[in-house]
Amino acid sequence: MTNEPDHLSPLLSAKHIEASYDESLILRGVTIDVQASSVVALLGRNGVGKTSLLKSIMGLMPNCTGEIILNTERIDVLRPDQRARRGLGYVPQGRDIFPNLSVQENLEVSLSISGKAGKDDLDRVYELFPVLRDMLSRKGGVLSGGQQQQLAIGRALLINPKLLILDEPTEGIQPSIIDRIEDAIHALKKQGDISIILVEQFLDFAKAASDKFYVMDRGKVVESGDSVNLNDEIIQKHLTV
Ligand SMILES: Nc1ncnc2c1ncn2[C@@H]1O[C@H](COP(=O)(O)OP(=O)(O)OP(=O)(O)O)[C@@H](O)[C@H]1O
Ligand SMILES: [Mg+2]
Numbered sequence: 001m002t003n004e005p006d007h008l009s010p011l012l013s014a015k016h017i018e019a020s021y022d023e024s025l026i027l028r029g030v031t032i033d034v035q036a037s038s039v040v041a042l043l044g045r046n047g048v049g050k051t052s053l054l055k056s057i058m059g060l061m062p063n064c065t066g067e068i069i070l071n072t073e074r075i076d077v078l079r080p081d082q083r084a085r086r087g088l089g090y091v092p093q094g095r096d097i098f099p100n101l102s103v104q105e106n107l108e109v110s111l112s113i114s115g116k117a118g119k120d121d122l123d124r125v126y127e128l129f130p131v132l133r134d135m136l137s138r139k140g141g142v143l144s145g146g147q148q149q150q151l152a153i154g155r156a157l158l159i160n161p162k163l164l165i166l167d168e169p170t171e172g173i174q175p176s177i178i179d180r181i182e183d184a185i186h187a188l189k190k191q192g193d194i195s196i197i198l199v200e201q202f203l204d205f206a207k208a209a210s211d212k213f214y215v216m217d218r219g220k221v222v223e224s225g226d227s228v229n230l231n232d233e234i235i236q237k238h239l240t241v
Contacts (some may be wrong), residue, residue: 009072011195012032012034013033013068013069014056014067016067017053019055019065020063020074021062021063026049027049027064027219031221032221039209039212041207041209042197042214042216043214043216048218048219049219050216051199052198052219054124054167057197058084060080068191070081071086071162073124075088077080077171084159087160087182088162088165089156089161089177090156090167091152091153091166092167095151095152096152097140097155099139100139100140100141101139103132103137103139103140104136105153106155107154110159114159121158125154125158128150128153128184129151131147145174146178146180148235149177150181152179153169153184161194163195164188164196166185166198169200170179170205177195186208190208198210203235206230207230212227215238
């Protein structure tokens with residue numbers, strides 16, 4: 001007997017996800033797969049349900065049905081913190097750091113949650129985002145938006161996720177730091193031991209960084225495929241405003 005996952009089965013499979021706020025159905029039967037060591041771009045115009053899908057995967061949507069399987073285990077019955085411990089690292093849209101804790105304390109909170117991450121993991125985060133090492137004693141809340149985003153991603157990485165979920169990591173960030181974040185995502189992809197779901201409005205970057213894409217419209221997946229096939233027709237139809 002072995003617990004090794006079947007290598008043909010995806011790392012994460014979300015099937016027939018339906019979710020609603022109050023009376024209105026927001027996700028209307030969404031199915032996506034994420035293979036091990038791959039990057040999936042999740043695309044779509046404002047308000048189509050991208051964030052709601054990520055929250056559903058994390059267990060943060062109040063009314064949600066469907067099956068979510070991580071490495072052959074049903075996780076849709078688990079609480080958000082249990083899903084995180086199973087290997088889901090979530091960086092919400094608009095970032096999520098403790099503004100009154102220092103950078104170092106923000107990172108230490110993640111270290112304490114993960115239990116097993118140590119100095120090597122911290123070094124790996126500093127290698128990706130050197131600015132964090134220079135700002136260890138600063139309060140999170142005084143960092144620039146881009147620095148906070150780097151801290152938020154660094155925190156998520158310290159729990160050693162199998163799947164990193166990034167909701168618009170470059171949104172509202174100055175161009176020079178967007179490059180830093182894009183480089184980090186490329187670097188993580190190259191390391192190859194993690195999968196990523198990337199919600200991203202910069203399509204050139206999303207296409208270059210991802211292996212597969214899904215396009216959502218009004219609570220459904222309307223297009224999907226290999227990212228090399230993300231063409232102008234799809235972009236015009238579902239992504240340009
Ligand atoms: N807390 C909430 N209560 C009620 N409705 C909500 C709530 N959050 C989102 N919605 C609605 O659910 C729909 C999907 O929102 P969601 O945030 O998932 O979209 P999105 O694709 O992530 O959009 P964006 O690109 O703007 O981030 C929208 O119509 C939005 O108005
Ligand atoms: Mg969103």
